[in-house]
Amino acid sequence: MEVRNNPAYSHLTSGEMEELIDKLYEQEVKRLGLDKPFLYRSFIYLKNALTLELGRAQYLTSDSGSRNVRNIILERLPATVLLFTTANLIIFVIGLFGGLFLSRRYGSKLDKVIVTLSPLSSIPGWFYGIFLILIFASWFHLLPYGGFVDAPPPKDSLNYALSVMKHMILPVISWLISYSLIEIYVRRTFFLMFSNEDYVEMAKAKGVPPRMIERRYILRPTLPPIITSFALTLISSWMGAIITERVFNWPGIGSLFYMAASIFDSPVIIGEVVIYAYLLGLTVFVLDVIYALIDPRIRVGGA
Amino acid sequence: MCPPLLRVEDLRLYFSTRKGAVKAVDDVSFEVDRGETLALIGESGCGKSSLAKAIIRLLPRNVSVYEGHVYLNGEDLMNLDEEEFRKTVRWTGISMVSQAALNSLNPVIKVGQQVAEPLILHKGMKGKEALEKARETLQRVGIPETFADRYPFELSGGMRQRAIIAMTLITNPDLIILDEPTSALDVLTQANIMNLLKKIKRELNLSFIFITHDIALSSELADKVAVMYAGQIVELSDAERFYKSPLHPYSTKLMASVPTLRENKKLEFIPGSPPSLIEPPKGCRFAPRCPYRTEDCSRDPPLISLGDGCYVRCWLHWKG
Numbered sequence A: 001m002e003v004r005n006n007p008a009y010s011h012l013t014s015g016e017m018e019e020l021i022d023k024l025y026e027q028e029v030k031r032l033g034l035d036k037p038f039l040y041r042s043f044i045y046l047k048n049a050l051t052l053e054l055g056r057a058q059y060l061t062s063d064s065g066s067r068n069v070r071n072i073i074l075e076r077l078p079a080t081v082l083l084f085t086t087a088n089l090i091i092f093v094i095g096l097f098g099g100l101f102l103s104r105r106y107g108s109k110l111d112k113v114i115v116t117l118s119p120l121s122s123i124p125g126w127f128y129g130i131f132l133i134l135i136f137a138s139w140f141h142l143l144p145y146g147g148f149v150d151a152p153p154p155k156d157s158l159n160y161a162l163s164v165m166k167h168m169i170l171p172v173i174s175w176l177i178s179y180s181l182i183e184i185y186v187r188r189t190f191f192l193m194f195s196n197e198d199y200v201e202m203a204k205a206k207g208v209p210p211r212m213i214e215r216r217y218i219l220r221p222t223l224p225p226i227i228t229s230f231a232l233t234l235i236s237s238w239m240g241a242i243i244t245e246r247v248f249n250w251p252g253i254g255s256l257f258y259m260a261a262s263i264f265d266s267p268v269i270i271g272e273v274v275i276y277a278y279l280l281g282l283t284v285f286v287l288d289v290i291y292a293l294i295d296p297r298i299r300v301g302g303a
Numbered sequence B: 001m002c003p004p005l006l007r008v009e010d011l012r013l014y015f016s017t018r019k020g021a022v023k024a025v026d027d028v029s030f031e032v033d034r035g036e037t038l039a040l041i042g043e044s045g046c047g048k049s050s051l052a053k054a055i056i057r058l059l060p061r062n063v064s065v066y067e068g069h070v071y072l073n074g075e076d077l078m079n080l081d082e083e084e085f086r087k088t089v090r091w092t093g094i095s096m097v098s099q100a101a102l103n104s105l106n107p108v109i110k111v112g113q114q115v116a117e118p119l120i121l122h123k124g125m126k127g128k129e130a131l132e133k134a135r136e137t138l139q140r141v142g143i144p145e146t147f148a149d150r151y152p153f154e155l156s157g158g159m160r161q162r163a164i165i166a167m168t169l170i171t172n173p174d175l176i177i178l179d180e181p182t183s184a185l186d187v188l189t190q191a192n193i194m195n196l197l198k199k200i201k202r203e204l205n206l207s208f209i210f211i212t213h214d215i216a217l218s219s220e221l222a223d224k225v226a227v228m229y230a231g232q233i234v235e236l237s238d239a240e241r242f243y244k245s246p247l248h249p250y251s252t253k254l255m256a257s258v259p260t261l262r263e264n265k266k267l268e269f270i271p272g273s274p275p276s277l278i279e280p281p282k283g284c285r286f287a288p289r290c291p292y293r294t295e296d297c298s299r300d301p302p303l304i305s306l307g308d309g310c311y312v313r314c315w316l317h318w319k320g
Helices: A014-032 A038-050 A069-104 A109-122 A125-139 A157-194 A198-205 A210-240 A242-247 A253-262 A266-294 B048-056 B082-088 B111-122 B127-140 B145-149 B157-169 B187-204 B215-221 B239-244 B249-256
Strands: B006-017 B020-032 B037-041 B063-072 B094-097 B175-179 B207-212 B224-229 B232-238
Touching: A069 A109, A069 A157, A069 A210, A069 A253, A069 A266, A109 A157, A125 A157, A125 A242, A157 A210, A157 A242, A198 A210, A210 A253, A210 A266, A242 A253, A253 A266, B006 B048, B020 B048, B020 B063, B020 B224, B020 B232, B037 B048, B037 B215, B048 B063, B048 B094, B048 B175, B048 B207, B094 B157, B111 B127, B111 B145, B111 B157, B127 B145, B127 B157, B157 B187, B187 B215, B207 B215, B224 B239, B224 B249, B232 B239, B232 B249
Parallel strands: B037 B207, B037 B224, B094 B175, B175 B207
Antiparallel strands: B006 B020, B006 B063, B224 B232
């Protein structure tokens, strides 16, 4: 097309034009390395991916019209990060304190109820989400059905933020309903295990008040594994909440993945995987630094 | 006469398990005077540690029966609720070195701070002052001051044990329970710690309950000896008298199983194993393993007083 419609080539005969097209085609294939074997091409992609050069999407465009996979993904990442960091942070706090609370009341009625109900968490958040939308959006018209902000978006930033928060309520609650129980259960079991440590018993013998035992003798030594599990949950939620984002029409990475997968836009799909890998690597690196800060046993050989 | 420092009366501690109630401490009574050391000896699983835990009230979750009386300075501790007990008894009245001493320090808090913690909690001291006292106490048990700023994993086993002993001393408690304080240590470190304990006992005139399965070790420290078997005290006696001539068949057998360095003696052992604490044998609990068994032994022997604070639970010593 570019050749046929270009006035600079209008003097060419159709045969010459075909020839030119073929030549340009060959050139492009060579430039992109498509004449190379698969393995070789993989390394070309790897090299580009290191600089976040993730190629061009086949069909999808970013909201600003860019075909660049990096732009498409980075444009949608903040929405996902915002929603699921909020949800996970709340779940984490609930799990931590709920777990501590239950481990104190091991064997009580409440404990048994939570333990019995915790398999309910195998029902994913979006399932509850559908019902929440039905109740709060459809019946009571209290909250929006989905999306990121009102349409049209409010002009000043305060109202914009409030509107976004209003849209976040239902997805966050759907996740709370689903994942809080199992989180509390897991933490409770974890704390129970560690409350049998000898130094916890020693602290009790020493007459350390119960609250302080929890803080200094149970929570503090178990912080590294807790932070690890939180960080990993967080990262994977940024990538994995495909259906939740779909249900709430949330313009994030998950619904992008859904769209890309349904029209087979492989550069976008692969690009997301690469970004995920980066985030994972980065997180593990940050975790290593945090470990050294909170656990003296890891600070060996330092100053 | 003033009451003894610690008097335990008819103490019972049962645990409920799926197989039935485990009678870990069954009707135990004894006294410890100020400045006195009671050695509590017996095989593994005879209820020694449970007795310690019953005294200092560190109970596991599956306790089914916990009754009797524990008098400290004449006051019945069983009447105190947990909060009162924590404030008035824990570490101010009774402190304890537990069996798993190597794991008894919080791995992420500096040793000095852990040693100082009871002072801050119970004596209302400020952090700095308490830490200073902790350094002093650590030095007294032979740990250089600078180790106060180290973490437990940087200390050897013997040092950790010393640090814990320093921690038990720091609040000047009336009574210290030593639950197998040296069983996780090698012989040299063990000797070291024993010498330290003897020194402390001499200098501070402290009372100890020294729990061990090692009779030779117990003789180092004991003024009085209590032998436990299957949750009961079977012999309670003055240390000198006990080591010279134990009375209960179980005690004699225990003594005969102690190796000596020079003599080439054949070590004796007691056939069988301690009875299950779920359904202890009827009558004398030692009878199934006892070489002097008679028909009397199918009846429960009482704790027979032989005078001079010496008691034995065996029909052989029954007179009239």
